[in-house]
Amino acid sequence: GAGVSQSPRYKVAKRGQDVALRCDPISGHVSLFWYQQALGQGPEFLTYFQNEAQLDKSGLPSDRFFAERPEGSVSTLKIQRTQQEDSAVYLCASSKSRGGDSYNEQFFGPGTRLTVL
Amino acid sequence: GQQVMQIPQYQHVQEGEDFTTYCNSSTTLSNIQWYKQRPGGHPVFLIQLVKSGEVKKQKRLTFQFGEAKKNSSLHITATQTTDVGTYFCAGPTGGGNKLTFGTGTQLKVEL
Numbered sequence: 529g530a531g532v533s534q535s536p537r538y539k540v541a542k543r544g545q546d547v548a549l550r551c552d553p554i555s556g557h558v559s560l561f562w563y564q565q566a567l568g569q570g571p572e573f574l575t576y577f578q579n580e581a582q583l584d585k586s587g588l589p590s591d592r593f594f595a596e597r598p599e600g601s602v603s604t605l606k607i608q609r610t611q612q613e614d615s616a617v618y619l620c621a622s623s624k625s626r627g628g629d630s631y632n633e634q635f636f637g638p639g640t641r642l643t644v645l
Numbered sequence: 646g647q648q649v650m651q652i653p654q655y656q657h658v659q660e661g662e663d664f665t666t667y668c669n670s671s672t673t674l675s676n677i678q679w680y681k682q683r684p685g686g687h688p689v690f691l692i693q694l695v696k697s698g699e700v701k702k703q704k705r706l707t708f709q710f711g712e713a714k715k716n717s718s719l720h721i722t723a724t725q726t727t728d729v730g731t732y733f734c735a736g737p738t739g740g741g742n743k744l745t746f747g748t749g750t751q752l753k754v755e756l
Binding site: 561563569570571572573576584586587619621632633634635636637638639 | 678686687689690733739745746747748749
């Protein structure tokens with residue numbers, strides 16, 4: 529029982545390749561978040577889902593980044609035509625809450641370390 | 646946009662010494678959360694503070710939320726090697742649908 533799982537744990541891509549990162553949130557968690565964490569920095573928000581609805585994608589750095597959660601559980605973050613600056617750890621987190629002032633703790637997955645050569 | 650700064654960026658202490666990290670937000674927060682990230686690990690939730698002036702304790706850890714709800718602190722008494730890691734504060738923004746993380750304080754504890 530699990531916590532949040534992510535796969536793959538490590539991904540090496542050549543510049544220009546497309547990658548897909550998977551997140552399995554805690555069962556029953558409504559909210560799902562994607563963050564990007566560069567070395568030595570705090571996590572930076574990318575996007576947020578409430579069930580299957582993507583309510584906030586303001587943190588996605590470019591239109592090469594796309595995320596989906598079609599059935600309100602598993603989510604995939606896709607990066608097209610990867611660039612070296614995309615190298616980072618991509619963290620997924622889930623939460624019971626629906627956001628707002630009733631904000632609850634987020635449970636983070638182990639992350640996917642993406643290296644773009 | 647909202648900024649959340651933490652000081653210090655790094656702290657080295659001898660085991661048994663106390664440690665404090667300070668968190669300052671450019672805007673008022675409805676609540677603040679603290680996370681710990683061990684080297685090579687992922688952020689793990691420690692606590693959430695909601696009320697102005699709130700103080701919470703977890704064993705050797707004491708968390709405070711400022712009266713103006715724009716700053717917070719984490720104090721560890723008598724550090725141990727198990728306290729090693731980076732401590733982040735985080736506040737909800739964008740209507741509460743996302744967390745803005747602070748810059749983090751990396752704690753190293755030497756024997």
